[in-house]
Amino acid sequence: MTWCGDKPEPAFSEPWHAQVFAMTVALNEAGHFVWADWAERFGATLKTHGLAKELDGGEDYFNAWLETLEGFLAEAGLVEVGALSDLKDGWTRAFLNTPHGHPVHLSAGDNQASTSSTST
Incomplete structure (x- = not known):
């Protein structure tokens, strides 16, 4: 956490950054992968995307984090x-169809994953 004047700045710039970080830690603690394997894979993802610069935890960093997590989940x-x-x-459709300033909600019509994953 960094400080700006009298107030600390948030550790994560977006709520989803904190959520994907927490989910990754929880999956590691549940034994789904070893942290050293995660670090190696995440480093490879960053390198693949040409992110050799120092990252400050922004969108490019967390998009790479999410991509790595998705790969681990699929392989496991x-x-x-x-x-x-x-x-x-579905989330993209929900976002694009939500008026500016309103919360985005995933409706049954947006979520095709619930029907795709159960059909054979």
């Missing part, structure tokens, strides 16, 4: 790649 069989893609598409 904890999520189906197609279901994950459908869910991301």
Whole structure:
């Protein structure tokens, strides 16, 4: 946490940054992967994206973090790649159809992952 005057600045600039970080830590603590493996894989993702610069925890850093986490989840069989893609598409549709300034909610019509992952 950094300080700006009398107030501390938040450790994460966006709520989803904190959420994906916490989810990763929880999955590690639950034994789904070893942290050293995570660090190696995350470093490779950063390198792949050409992020050799010093990162301050912004969007590029957390997009790479999320990409790495999604890869771990898929390889561990904890999520189906197609279901994950459908869910991301649903959130994109929900975001694009939400008026500015309103909270984004995923409705049943936006969430194709719930039907895709259960159909055979």
